[in-house]
Amino acid sequence: MNTKLVESIVQIVLSLTTEEQELLTEKLSDFLSEPSTGELVQLAQNGGAFNFLDNEPDLYTLADGEPV
Secondary structure: OOHHHHHHHHHHHHHOOHHHHHHHHHHHHHHHOOOOHHHHHHHHHHHOOOHHHHHOOOOOOOOOOOOO
């Protein structure tokens, strides 16, 4: 790990104006953002993470329980 480089970058960022820091934050948010719920669902579907449920028996029906 290049600790000196990281420390230098921190000092540079701290020396930026508020406006420049906001612009930097905006530019970096694309790299640091978390996936949306839809993206996670798509990933699980495409990756087959829940395919094992296709072989599970249906335990409940629409007639079970009380309507909400």
